[in-house]
Amino acid sequence: MTSPFRFQIEARDGRARRGRIFTPRGEIRTPAFMPVGTAATVKAMMPESVAATGADIILGNTYHLMLRPGAERIDRLGGLHRFMNWGKPILTDSGGFQVMSLAELRKLTEEGVRFSSHVDGSRHLLTPESSMEIQRQLGSDIVMAFDECTPYPADERTARQSMELSMRWALRSREAFGDRPGHALFGIQQGSVYPELRAESAEKLTAIGFEGYAIGGLAVGEGQDQMFGVLDYAPGMLPEDRPRYLMGVGKPDDIVGAVERGVDMFDCVLPTRSGRTGQAFTRRGPVNIKNARHAEDPRPLDPDCSCPCCAAYSRAYLHHVFKAGEIIASMLMTWHNLHYYQELMAGLRRAIGEGRLTAYAAAFHAQRAEEDIEPI
């Protein structure tokens, strides 16, 4: 019998892989980009519009949802999929990262993290066990192990202590997760920028055994060179036959470089957040729609884009509605950016399938250098 959750690699090109994750809620084509739906909504998007961009899976934030509206409430209302009207797979993070970046009065111990809610000041304890329970209540398809995202920079001793704590928490997460057919638990590799720590983390995780493996502790301020430096070796330490997920990444060129280095899954707030602040991603680089030079420009954001925003709206219109503070500015720009990201992923998948990823990446970098570049 085939497991209801499994990963199948369909093509390889260098270290890159094209594949498919099968879940009871549908297939996820990899390399995959997961739009972020923090508070049970991908901001400014109807869920059917998110699906129309080509997204097979979205990410939900355990920290936000446990505080508001509460995981038990979502459970009583039939789970997160039903609550937010998204029938395809959902991956939830463990809450660990956001507790450390958003919560107040944090106290980290071997047990877990005690903190105060940034919403109402209420006291909470998040542990591997409670994180697994909350993610179960949410009905998440891909559950992330509870870990500590090692801050950057960290000296080797600090990075080791942090990684070892995360590995003990990974084991507790696995044990607490239990047997949930059709649902997957992903372990998270830590070790900062130290190859021996990354290797040790990978060994410990593999010994425990997970349905997929994330590369954690990157995209935390180390810069693309350092990140690619780690990605030159870290993915290869993880089991070949399981999906590899680079958490919180990233800019389009980060994703292209990470796919070339063997990463299968990504999530990032950049396309959605940038959409709301007037930044668009295009084939020729970023466009800042607030810039006065767009005020009477009849062209779409990207003439090669097939999204509803580029099909019907001029830069002049987007400039106007953005300046006027209209909600449709966020709606259209977010839609365009998510569409851009999904077209990028589709292009990468095609290129891997046809064995021409190197040429695809070169064309990607060359086209962006042509014109229209604005700092984002």
Added chain:
Amino acid sequence: MTSPFRFQIEARDGRARRGRIFTPRGEIRTPAFMPVGTAATVKAMMPESVAATGADIILGNTYHLMLRPGAERIDRLGGLHRFMNWGKPILTDSGGFQVMSLAELRKLTEEGVRFSSHVDGSRHLLTPESSMEIQRQLGSDIVMAFDECTPYPADERTARQSMELSMRWALRSREAFGDRPGHALFGIQQGSVYPELRAESAEKLTAIGFEGYAIGGLAVGEGQDQMFGVLDYAPGMLPEDRPRYLMGVGKPDDIVGAVERGVDMFDCVLPTRSGRTGQAFTRRGPVNIKNARHAEDPRPLDPDCSCPCCAAYSRAYLHHVFKAGEIIASMLMTWHNLHYYQELMAGLRRAIGEGRLTAYAAAFHAQRAEEDIEPI
């Protein structure tokens, strides 16, 4: 040859009429409700979603558009329809009402109104002639004559002076409008709550001749009783064979009562603005989604509603996203409210066609009294 703009009455029930306005951009089924698209967007809605609610026509605000992004710019970009991606008819107001309510340093003379922009302080002059030119640049299908909306309350002498000024401006509007086949110019009746002034205004407008007639100076604080008092006689003073438009109205029961009194067209910000502030219109009365009693309610806003919001989202979800300040709260609640308004209009049209408007109105009032009433 049939005019490209014409009004056809298809059924009558008491003083109420069901009809159809034919325009080169499509038909408008009356009684019609026009969602307000102030700044080239019906706030929080994609235009195709506005159309999906059943809207045949929307309203644009001349005052807002002339200041930002500017009517000449919209003209150069191909007109308002293309700019905002709405291919169906658009009615624009004359700017007169909003100049008096929103602009700064206003000075009203026989010539028109001088004022400072509330956006950037720039000085402008709006006259019957410039209002016609701006509405032409916007590409409006139904152009409103430039008038002064008589403030309420006004003594008879003040109301007469204001009405007479508006009638002189109506003539100048007609002359400046010129010959524009397929585009209509509507005159606006004034006269406050004085029957003889309303009659005199109607006579003057009819003598000039317009493609349609608005009833102005209502919904300005006089209350429903006073408004219905005027509507008991004012529509009957206007030409029987032309559409009658009650500007800025209103609440659902205002609309029902006005349709019973012979009004064919309406516009109001209430469904869109209420959507953004968490107020929903339902068959059983208004619902305030901010109310804590909805926090775990799995029911839709209105179980009898077929809109995308009621089809897929619980009150609990709407409560959550509203409290979390998520954009989708405005999107879903606005969609529901516009859908409710259009279903109300469709119900009124059906009832008129079947000669049972009185029963329809009675059922409308009875159902709203049943339960779930919250102050809006």
